[in-house]
Amino acid sequence: MSIANNPSILSCPVCNTSLQKSQKSYNCENGHNFDIAKQGYINLLNSNKKSSFDPGDNKNMVDARRNFLEQGFYKPISDLLNTTFLSNLPHFTNPLQIAEIGSGEGYYINGLRDCHAGNYYGIDISKHAAKTASTKYNNITFVVANAVELPFLDNSVNVLTSLFSPFYEESAKKVLTKNGIIIQAVPLSNHLLELRQVLYKEVNINSTPKNVLTQYFKLVDTKILNHSLKLPDQTTIQNIFSMTPHYWKTSPEQIRELSSLQQLDVTLEIEFRIYINAD
Numbered sequence: 001m002s003i004a005n006n007p008s009i010l011s012c013p014v015c016n017t018s019l020q021k022s023q024k025s026y027n028c029e030n031g032h033n034f035d036i037a038k039q040g041y042i043n044l045l046n047s048n049k050k051s052s053f054d055p056g057d058n059k060n061m062v063d064a065r066r067n068f069l070e071q072g073f074y075k076p077i078s079d080l081l082n083t084t085f086l087s088n089l090p091h092f093t094n095p096l097q098i099a100e101i102g103s104g105e106g107y108y109i110n111g112l113r114d115c116h117a118g119n120y121y122g123i124d125i126s127k128h129a130a131k132t133a134s135t136k137y138n139n140i141t142f143v144v145a146n147a148v149e150l151p152f153l154d155n156s157v158n159v160l161t162s163l164f165s166p167f168y169e170e171s172a173k174k175v176l177t178k179n180g181i182i183i184q185a186v187p188l189s190n191h192l193l194e195l196r197q198v199l200y201k202e203v204n205i206n207s208t209p210k211n212v213l214t215q216y217f218k219l220v221d222t223k224i225l226n227h228s229l230k231l232p233d234q235t236t237i238q239n240i241f242s243m244t245p246h247y248w249k250t251s252p253e254q255i256r257e258l259s260s261l262q263q264l265d266v267t268l269e270i271e272f273r274i275y276i277n278a279d
């Protein structure tokens with residue numbers, strides 16, 4: 001299902017014209033060049049716009065995510081993403097352009113690529129994520145870039161996906177085609193509740209769904225995934241912890257109790273939201 005010969009829809013972060021692939025780099029018509037790293041990803045993050053020297057998930061988090069996901073614990077999430085994706089495609093003509101925003105180590109975008117032909121892109125602000133993703137999945141173009149300023153030509157992306165990642169409506173609006181779709185996965189209040197109960201004295205279980213995108217897009221469908229998952233050992237418990245925002249928020253005391261557990265049953269509760277760029 002490789003699409004290596006199709007023109008790229010990437011845009012130059014300096015002058016916003018089309019970026020096309022040559023042997024070892026991507027180049028625009030105004031002579032701006034971006035090297036392809038030896039693992040295969042490209043870095044389009046404008047270094048003078050970085051808010052941190054090493055933004056996004058760090059190497060520990062990316063490695064934990066890779067270890068956890070490759071054991072199939074989150075396959076039900078990937079399966080629901082794939083069926084949602086396939087059932088929303090009929091109105092597009094080929095070649096299909098698909099991008100995941102905050103693609104991490106590449107597990108979900110690779111699942112999509114396995115079910116339909118197209119040009120696949122994974123965007124992440126973390127170079128560790130892009131490096132790890134491109135090492136394993138070489139038929140997907142992984143790009144280090146900020147979701148605030150997606151590195152695509154205007155009106156060029158048919159399907160944008162976002163799982164547990166920051167999403168910026170204005171940037172998505174600019175790059176989506178008319179009738180393009182967004183598939184967004186967000187955690188609901190019971191998601192990983194048992195993990196949070198170990199970490200925190202008080203756990204917020206406010207059940208109001210948050211962050212519905214309303215500014216530019218029409219919500220056309222939602223699907224809820226409810227699933228119980230057995231984490232069978234301490235390594236898996238540490239991996240799932242390191243994949244979540246709790247990794248940034250918890251103190252050594254809070255982690256101590258988690259470190260003593262040998263297994264934990266956790267609830268997955270995730271809402272998939274499908275939007276269309278209708279106007």
Ligand SMILES: C[S@@+](CC[C@H](N)C(=O)[O-])C[C@H]1O[C@@H](n2cnc3c(N)ncnc32)[C@H](O)[C@@H]1O
Nearest residue numbers: 056057102103104124125126146147163164165
């Ligand atoms: C919770 S992880 C989810 C990764 C992947 N979707 C998954 O579920 O395996 C969030 C990802 O978003 C990335 N990220 C955070 N802020 C970002 C931004 N402003 N632009 C692009 N990616 C961002 C992080 O580096 C991280 O890889």
Ligand SMILES: [Zn+2]
Nearest residue numbers: 012015028032
């Ligand atoms: Zn340029």
